[in-house]
Amino acid sequence: MVDPGSGPFLFDTSAESWLARTRSNWLREYLSLHQLHISAITVLERSRGYSLLYSSAPENRKKKIEGMRVAWLSGLGRVWPLDGAVAVVAGEIMALLPDPPTPPRRSHQLAESRSERLSRWRFDGMIAATALVARLPLIHNNAADFEAIRSAIERSPGRFPDLGPLELIRCRLLRETVH
Amino acid sequence: MSTQHRAGGSKKRRTTLTLPVDSLTQAERIARARKVNLSTVISEAISEGLRLHAALERSEQVFSAYKNAFSGLTDDEMAILDGIILEPASRR
Numbered sequence: 526m527v528d529p530g531s532g533p534f535l536f537d538t539s540a541e542s543w544l545a546r547t548r549s550n551w552l553r554e555y556l557s558l559h560q561l562h563i564s565a566i567t568v569l570e571r572s573r574g575y576s577l578l579y580s581s582a583p584e585n586r587k588k589k590i591e592g593m594r595v596a597w598l599s600g601l602g603r604v605w606p607l608d609g610a611v612a613v614v615a616g617e618i619m620a621l622l623p624d625p626p627t628p629p630r631r632s633h634q635l636a637e638s639r640s641e642r643l644s645r646w647r648f649d650g651m652i653a654a655t656a657l658v659a660r661l662p663l664i665h666n667n668a669a670d671f672e673a674i675r676s677a678i679e680r681s682p683g684r685f686p687d688l689g690p691l692e693l694i695r696c697r698l699l700r701e702t703v704h
Numbered sequence: 705m706s707t708q709h710r711a712g713g714s715k716k717r718r719t720t721l722t723l724p725v726d727s728l729t730q731a732e733r734i735a736r737a738r739k740v741n742l743s744t745v746i747s748e749a750i751s752e753g754l755r756l757h758a759a760l761e762r763s764e765q766v767f768s769a770y771k772n773a774f775s776g777l778t779d780d781e782m783a784i785l786d787g788i789i790l791e792p793a794s795r796r
Binding site: 538539541542544545546552553556557561570571573574575577578589592593594596597599600602630631632633634635636637638641645648 | 759764766767770772774777780781782783785787788790791
């Protein structure tokens with residue numbers, strides 16, 4: 526069980542949306558105590574996603590998609606920038622782990638391209654770097670990617686002086702605090 | 705009621721309140737210990753309560769905004785919002 530009071534935490538992109546869609550009271554409790562901390566990379570991924578949904582939506586659904594985007598922006602908490610320190614750490618992570626640890630995602634008749642998978646992997650590295658620099662535990666919904674990054678950092682502590690370890694919390698563990 | 709302006713302070717207004725005896729006794733004890741008047745202690749307590757109330761209201765607004773931001777989407781649409789861009793496999 527993860528006490529919401531032990532925050533603040535940095536939320537990975539998919540962890541943020543997963544929490545908002547569960548019936549768990551954990552997010553409500555957390556928000557009564559802390560801001561939601563996210564990386565600027567999450568803002569990038571989310572903005573791109575809303576824009577793609579908007580452009581592909583039929584006319585009668587565009588207004589709803591835009592309303593969802595505005596709702597998300599209105600709830601933004603602390604956004605950590607991709608600054609020089611984060612870029613240095615992210616570069617180290619990318620050099621240690623140039624390739625994603627899992628193949629592109631597939632779903633029914635849909636598939637993620639290799640270039641999209643590589644981009645997403647690099648974004649995960651930037652989010653992990655943000656958590657390290659901000660010294661915040663990272664709540665995630667993507668164990669394969671983030672555990673690989675955590676292990677690489679532990680194997681090469683000299684490349685991350687005065688940083689780490691990368692503290693990871695799987696968002697599914699938060700479900701245990703459902704009331 | 706009367707309104708007063710104090711140099712360097714915010715506008716103040718005199719009023720009459722009915723408070724629980726226990727709370728009032730505790731406030732008087734704190735005022736004596738800190739060597740300040742009772743109004744100061746009550747004012748600080750009200751300010752803190754109002755700050756907490758505003759924070760709670762804001763957190764409920766944010767929680768509601770997050771619920772609205774992700775409601776009514778399919779799994780594939782959620783994947784797109786999470787940065788996972790899926791295309792028809794035949795197009796690749």
